Amino acid sequence: MFFLDTPPDTSSYMILGYAVFFIVTAIYLISFFVRSRNLKQDLSMLESMKPESKVMESKTPVNKVTASSTTKVNKAKAKQPAKTKTTKAKAPASKTKKKK
Amino acid sequence: MQTKPTALKILDIVSVLLLAAATYLALFYAPEEAVMGQVQRVFYFHIGTAWVGLLGFLLAAIMGIVYLVTHDQKWDIVEMAAVEISLVFFLITIMLGSIWARPVWNTWWTWDPRLTTAAITELIYIAYFMLRAGIEDPDRRARFGAVYTLIGGVSAPITFMVIRLVRSIHPVIIAGNDPSSQGTFAMTGGMQVAFFFGLFAFTVIFIDLFWNRIRLGNLAAKVEQLKLNITN
Numbered sequence: 462m463f464f465l466d467t468p469p470d471t472s473s474y475m476i477l478g479y480a481v482f483f484i485v486t487a488i489y490l491i492s493f494f495v496r497s498r499n500l501k502q503d504l505s506m507l508e509s510m511k512p513e514s515k516v517m518e519s520k521t522p523v524n525k526v527t528a529s530s531t532t533k534v535n536k537a538k539a540k541q542p543a544k545t546k547t548t549k550a551k552a553p554a555s556k557t558k559k560k561k
Numbered sequence: 562m563q564t565k566p567t568a569l570k571i572l573d574i575v576s577v578l579l580l581a582a583a584t585y586l587a588l589f590y591a592p593e594e595a596v597m598g599q600v601q602r603v604f605y606f607h608i609g610t611a612w613v614g615l616l617g618f619l620l621a622a623i624m625g626i627v628y629l630v631t632h633d634q635k636w637d638i639v640e641m642a643a644v645e646i647s648l649v650f651f652l653i654t655i656m657l658g659s660i661w662a663r664p665v666w667n668t669w670w671t672w673d674p675r676l677t678t679a680a681i682t683e684l685i686y687i688a689y690f691m692l693r694a695g696i697e698d699p700d701r702r703a704r705f706g707a708v709y710t711l712i713g714g715v716s717a718p719i720t721f722m723v724i725r726l727v728r729s730i731h732p733v734i735i736a737g738n739d740p741s742s743q744g745t746f747a748m749t750g751g752m753q754v755a756f757f758f759g760l761f762a763f764t765v766i767f768i769d770l771f772w773n774r775i776r777l778g779n780l781a782a783k784v785e786q787l788k789l790n791i792t793n
Contacts, residue, residue, distance in 0.1 A: 472598070474664050
């Protein structure tokens with residue numbers, strides 16, 4: 462190599478080098494965007510599940526009350542959250558369907 | 562995830578422009594090297610990626626120390642971001658070096674001290690992610706990660722200094738005069754412009770990716786916290 466008058470033709474290696482650089486960078490950036498998109502989807506889904514879990518929590522003590530009491534007032538109270546539960550529980554499901 | 566700050570959007574655009582300019586300077590502006598030919602142009606990106614790779618590993622070690630002192634999860638996110646980006650850049654460094662070595666050293670790979678320490682560094686940080694993946698408790702994971710990056714961070718200066726301390730065939734372009742190195746060359750004015758601009762461009766690209774990756778890490782932490790809240 463040191464006794465050549467003109468430099469050797471190593472342009473194919475140069476092209477390979479830059480191709481590798483841009484391909485690896487592109488793969489990383491794509492993986493970055495995919496992860497970002499998936500996390501955003503997870504976040505929106507989990508945030509929509511939040512109200513549902515709150516309703517589930519509020520339902521538990523009410524049920525206890527209905528189990529211990531036989532008065533009409535308590536029965537009426539127990540029915541009200543049950544209705545809200547069904548309406549609120551359906552809402553996130555419809556949201557996720559729309560997103561899909 | 563909050564909307565992207567304007568400064569980050571500008572930095573994204575600037576990074577793309579700098580990468581384009583660095584590519585132009587490396588491929589067209591810098592003169593062709595007399596002995597190695599066109600493959601020498603790989604050197605500009607090889608050094609640029611190596612610089613930010615090792616910088617990120619050192620940064621991760623510092624973030625590890627900060628986490629161990631403060632026990633604040635945000636430093637764990639910063640540390641992981643630095644390691645991830647550096648891992649990608651350092652992988653590119655090794656691959657570009659291998660491509661350069663084929664016509665110059667007549668081999669894709671040799672167990673030279675520099676190549677060996679670089680390969681070990683890369684493997685150390687691949688193992689870092691394997692370690693993290695195996696621990697579920699966020700605090701424990703962050704603590705183990707911090708200690709690991711602190712110890713692993715030692716490999717970065719060793720990789721940088723090894724060709725200056727040990728006999729090696731790897732060229733030392735800056736402040737090197739080892740007669741055993743093969744493929745060394747003196748940089749002309751045009752080469753120096755491409756070289757230093759490449760270093761600057763990759764530093765800005767690193768900052769941009771680092772910032773984006775920290776934001777992604779914050780989002781991941783938020784999702785993980787929400788999952789824990791719902792399951793509990």
